[in-house]
Amino acid sequence: MADAQQGDWVQVYRVVLTAGERAPHIPVETQRVPLEMKVKGFLLDEQAAVGQQVTIRTFAGRHLQGQLVAVNPAYGVDYGLPQPELMMIAGEVRAILRGEKDA
Template sequence: MSDVVAAGAWVEIERVLLEPEQRSPQLPEETRSTPYVLRMSGFLDAEARLGDEVTITSLIGHQHAGTLRLVNPSYEHSFGTTVPELLHIGLGEEWR
């Protein structure tokens, strides 16, 4: 059964913390109309399949529950492309 994720695997879970109707009325409508979602990585406590409700143990030993979303998650963000004009800030005149 290749779709079973083994206990101890590094995974990501997702859990809705606030439903749209629970969000602050001061938020912009576009934000207020979506759930506030937590995504967290940790070690899977028991074997499961993607989409199952599971518990994980974080790197500091706390247990968290949520829906199993990813196996071996990685970071997908960046700080954008390099801005050459910023590379020499703070390096001193000898580097310019």
């Protein structure tokens, strides 16, 4: 993977809280793992390679530090598997919205 240049859209990773630092009132399964953060933003360093510690500026203007994990990261949106029940009523709902059928 190519190095990132200042101003490139990147993603960083950082452990916010280790497993031992998690709040005692959260579920045990959650306490056993660290609280991790992945954030996308614009690289503020002049140049960096994946794996290096960098500083970014988010769209909200926050400056955050973390390990560079991706250059030009894609947005991954997944709405899950199609639900047969919803697929079956889709036509019916469209007809109701068009006023062709009473609700």
